[in-house]
Amino acid sequence: MAGFASMGVREIQVGLASKDFSAREVAQAALERIAKCDDEVHAYLEVTEELALQAADQIDEALASGKSPAEIGPIAGVPIAFKDNMNLKGTHTTCSSRMLESYVSPYTATCVARAIQAGGIPLGKLNMDEFAFGSSTETSAFGRTHNPWDLERVPGGSSGGSAAAVAAGLATVTLGSDTGGSIRQPGSFTGTVAVKPTYGVVSRYGIVAFGSSLDQVGPFARSVEDAALTLNAISGHDPLDCTSQPVDTDFTANLAEGAKGMRVGFVPAFMEAQGLEPEVKAIVEQAAKHLADAGAELVEVELPNAQAAMSAYYVLGPCEAFSNLSRFDSVRYGYCDPGHKDLGSQYEASRANGFGPEARRRIMLGSYLLSAGVYDKYYYPAQQVRTLITADYTRAYEKCDVILAPVSPRTAFKFGEISDPTSMYLSDMFTISINIAGNGGMSLPAGLGADTHLPVGVQLIGPQFKDENMFRAAAALEQVYGKAPLAPAFA
Amino acid sequence: MKTLEEVLQDWEAVIGLEVHCELTKLETKMFCGCKLEFGAPPNTHTCPVCLGLPGALPVPNRAAIQSIVLAGLATNCDIEKHTMFYRKGYMYPDMAKNFQTTQGPKAFCMRGHLDLTVDGRGAKERLFWEDLAEGETSENMTRTADGYVAHVGITRIHMEEDAGKMVHIGGGEGRIAGATHSLVDYNRAGTPLIELVTEPDLRTPEEARLFMHKLRQIFLTLGISDCSMEEGSLRADGNISLRRRGSKEFGTKTELKNINSFKNLHDGLAYEICRQAEVLEEGGKIYQETRHWDPSKKHTIVMRVKETADDYRMFPDPDLAPYDLSDEFIERVRAKLPELPDQKAARFERDYGLSSYDARHLVEHRFTTEFFEEACAEAGDRAKELAKPLANLALNDISAYVNAGEGIDFSKTAFSPARGVALVSLLAEDVISSKQAKEVFAAVLEEDKDPDAIVEERGMKQVSDTGAIEAVIDEVLAANPDKVAAYKGGKTGLIGFFVGQCMKAMKGQGNPKLINELLAKKLDA
Known part of the structure; x- marks a missing residue:
């Protein structure tokens, strides 16, 4: 089957409906492409060939019985792959950690089950920063993922495998998770449409938790519509996650409406932020101009407390991570350091050797921050900051329908270029406040940087549970920029 | 060692209880859909949630919340409408997530109380109530006709999940010391549990026993638990300290565990009071420690010394949104309260x-x-x-x-x-x-x-025919002239002897009231 790599959801579904090819052929084309190209990219940790062909055959049966692809599901026949922190029964779920190297999921995450139920063909599991701690996928215990735009560079992170797979045409769409920017930043680095919905839009059941109050699942795709269709498939209330909300929005509904009449918020302080590269700043300004040209009204908004988001995040995130990761203790599953005669030393050695340095750093940080006497000084004020930032966004949306901002201060960096943790953390300076507030945000590819000639994404941030606003603005910009291309080396 | 009675002359015991009650009457566990069943084969009622598998999330059991609100209303607690679940961190294999989901500073039920009526033998353990006039109150005690009422404050009742059950093999009596293997059964993990904490208002082992007894009656009446102390669905830990009579300061407390009956609660506390008194009177020091009551040896032994307070790193559980109870919900639960x-x-x-x-x-x-x-x-x-x-x-x-x-x-x-x-x-x-x-x-x-x-x-009808009874009485009196003389000489207690003789003659069928009356009439004539 020719041309699979560059196809979007509609093209695959048109081909299936007109019997140009079968779902099995789509699956086989995807698997062949992974076999051929993933050595260079290393997006995949596990390829689920059998599950993919099985799912494809079921779709072919449904098509043969007279159903249309749309009747089967919003992503019927679409090859999809999952970040390796998402449980899929019978597959390894390693979170790119030695700790879970041998762990096989006995159950399936709700979002994964829904994606397959909606007709997605599951190709496999994707590389990530260990337990999602990182912005470059370099902390994976199972090798680094290469940015398809420049194999010497990182794809961003933590959902680096999910981003790279879409950019290289190793999957049509993928799912990632975003705790502080882990979908949007790799989306910007790889020139893919990358969506973090409002907290509660997608169930977290079955996603190995990092920061439970911050984590949210979302899609990567090469078009706004593909991302919207994928989100349609996975969103909505889940009785197994009491923080999920009864969302029944059709995220494709207003993609054709254009930006005319939209009020687009612009945050001057973001544009003056230290570390924002001129080429990125220029692209964000240009995007604003495009929206204005399309009939949107640009309004200045202020998020006075957003600069405190990073500090709050590095309190709340590690606290929740410390607690969430305490279950990895070598007793029931996961890495167990051999030969210990007592529980205490087995715990210590297994956790010391099973977790990588960044995971250990966050666990120790969280353990300290939650300890008696320290808790009141950090955790509680961080929650207060959270309330203030949430209020900032609420106030800003009285004046606008969507906010336009940078995603990452810069384009993809080289492997090893950023080695100290604090500089790495700054990668997320424009994305973190959105997780703190709980709103939805997405990265839309907006061309290449003038200096680095690497992809730059612009961020569209919506009011809570009005994610359709950012989809609408993104679709309007996509009219100008065109759909996201495959990385040139993989086109 | 002195007796409890002797010790309590000089020392006042200050006792508080921590009571755990499994909500055994519910269908399912606290945060997942697994069935609650005592005695099922190990690890057969488990799922990703109660096994703490990566990615699993808790969803609270509403019926359990209803049960704790019932318990709170029945023990005169204020129901907190806005509360949160917290994570309490500790690493141990019986808690698969290595944190227990429990409640923070605000529990569903706060500031309750129960009144205990203490009389008869049980009242003897407490001193000075006899100095009060009926109806008079001193501290938390109000004098009644033949005893007193103790007013016992309840600090809080909070909701939490139970841990799994550990079994240690190779050591003595299933204890961890000397064990070669430890096994865990997660059937119990995630069982809805309510923990009630009293104020340090109890002063005698008998009051503690009565409190538990009363609480058990209430919980049984509410139908929220089978409250079996033997099977562990109702468990009590006692905190005990002593202070000199008249002192207002609290002494160092010890915590008493392994109490699986009302008798053990009473006897364990009584022993611990006497032990502490002995240590203190010999100039020793009480250490804040957990002690294990051994009912067969009738003494307590140290389980664990608490040198510093445990740091559980408590914080609000981000997987569980703040829990808001509506007035309507509380009133609906109140309407379900049975007669207590x-x-x-x-x-x-x-x-x-x-x-x-x-x-x-x-x-x-x-x-x-x-x-x-x-x-x-x-x-x-x-x-x-x-x-x-x-x-x-x-x-x-x-x-x-x-x-x-x-x-x-x-x-x-x-x-x-x-x-x-x-x-x-x-x-x-x-x-x-x-x-x-x-x-x-x-x-x-x-x-x-x-x-x-x-x-x-059996022809058991009682003979109430005065003529027949009089005839028997006459026979009995005639047969015992010496006793009749003694009676008339002042030994009136002999009436019992005569009644007994008459009853015997009538094969137990005589009406004792009539026999008494007629005997008295004849003897006193």
Whole structure:
């Protein structure tokens, strides 16, 4: 089957409906492409060939019985792959950690089950920063993922495998998770449409938790519509996650409406932020101009407390991570350091050797921050900051329908270029406040940087549970920029 | 070691309880859909949530929240409408997530209390109540006619999940010391558990025992738990410290664990009070430690020394949104409150003219309460007239019968409430003597026949014919002239001897009241 790599959801579904090819052929084309190209990219940790062909055959049966692809599901026949922190029964779920190297999921995450139920063909599991701690996928215990735009560079992170797979045409769409920017930043680095919905839009059941109050699942795709269709498939209330909300929005509904009449918020302080590269700043300004040209009204908004988001995040995130990761203790599953005669030393050695340095750093940080006497000084004020930032966004949306901002201060960096943790953390300076507030945000590819000639994404941030606003603005910009291309080396 | 009585002369014991109660009557666990079942094969009622598998999330069980609100309303607590679940971190294999989901500073139920009526032998452990006038209150104690009421504060009742069960193999008695293997059964993991914490308001082991007893009655009446101390669905830990009489400062406390019966609670606390007194009187120091009560050796041993306070790194559980209870929900739960033991006892006093002692003891056990209520219903118009003998029947004969047998369900025996009414009617109408009534009671249980039929068959009718009785009395007096002389000389206690002789002559069928009356008349003539 020719041309699979560059196809979007509609093209695959048109081909299936007109019997140009079968779902099995789509699956086989995807698997062949992974076999051929993933050595260079290393997006995949596990390829689920059998599950993919099985799912494809079921779709072919449904098509043969007279159903249309749309009747089967919003992503019927679409090859999809999952970040390796998402449980899929019978597959390894390693979170790119030695700790879970041998762990096989006995159950399936709700979002994964829904994606397959909606007709997605599951190709496999994707590389990530260990337990999602990182912005470059370099902390994976199972090798680094290469940015398809420049194999010497990182794809961003933590959902680096999910981003790279879409950019290289190793999957049509993928799912990632975003705790502080882990979908949007790799989306910007790889020139893919990358969506973090409002907290509660997608169930977290079955996603190995990092920061439970911050984590949210979302899609990567090469078009706004593909991302919207994928989100349609996975969103909505889940009785197994009491923080999920009864969302029944059709995220494709207003993609054709254009930006005319939209009020687009612009945050001057973001544009003056230290570390924002001129080429990125220029692209964000240009995007604003495009929206204005399309009939949107640009309004200045202020998020006075957003600069405190990073500090709050590095309190709340590690606290929740410390607690969430305490279950990895070598007793029931996961890495167990051999030969210990007592529980205490087995715990210590297994956790010391099973977790990588960044995971250990966050666990120790969280353990300290939650300890008696320290808790009141950090955790509680961080929650207060959270309330203030949430209020900032609420106030800003009285004046606008969507906010336009940078995603990452810069384009993809080289492997090893950023080695100290604090500089790495700054990668997320424009994305973190959105997780703190709980709103939805997405990265839309907006061309290449003038200096680095690497992809730059612009961020569209919506009011809570009005994610359709950012989809609408993104679709309007996509009219100008065109759909996201495959990385040139993989086109 | 001094006795408890001696120790309490010089020292005041300050006792608080932490009570854990598993909500065994619920269908499913606290945060997942796994079935609650005691005694199932190990690890058969588990799922990703209660096994703490990566990615699993908790969803609270609403029925459990209803149960804790019921418990709070029944113990006079304020219901907190806005609370949160917290994570309490500790690494141990019985808690798969290595944190327990529990509640933070605000629990669903706060600031409650229970009043304990203490009298009889139990009141002897407390000093100075006799110095008070009836109705007078001192500290948390109010004097009654024959004892006192202790007002016991309840700090809070919070919701949490139980841990799995550890079994250690290779050591002694399943203990961890010397064990070669440890096994975990996660069937119990995630069982909804409520923890009630009292204020340090208890002063004697008997008050602690009464508190637990009363609490168990309330929880059983609410139908939220089977409250089995043996199976561990109701567990109590005691915190005990001593202070010199008159002192207001608290001493260092120890925590007493492994209490699986009311007797163990009483005896363990009593031992610990005496032990602490001995240590203190010898100039020693009490360490804040957890001690294990060994009922067979009748002493406590150190389990764990708490050098510093544990740091559980508590913080609000981000997987569980703040829990808001609406007024409507609370009122709906309030409407479901059954009649509680104290209310029932008050009704028994009011409607049937029972003494407060009888009423209070009737409601202590389900079998006595149920028998009494059903019998009164059976008695209809005569309920008030027969209430006292029915209460006696329940508190004496039936209680003795149930206590003698292991796990008897009295409602399933041949002695139905209707037969109870028949029996006390025979007694009230002087057809049989109370001694005969005991025989009939046993015979009904043995032969499954109506009391009237047994009386008929055995020819047990009581002789109330004055002529016949007088004839027997005359014979007895004539046969014992020396005793008659002694009686007349002032040894009036001999009346019992004469009654006994008459009864013997009448084969136990004489009406004892009449025998007494007629004997007295003849002897005093």
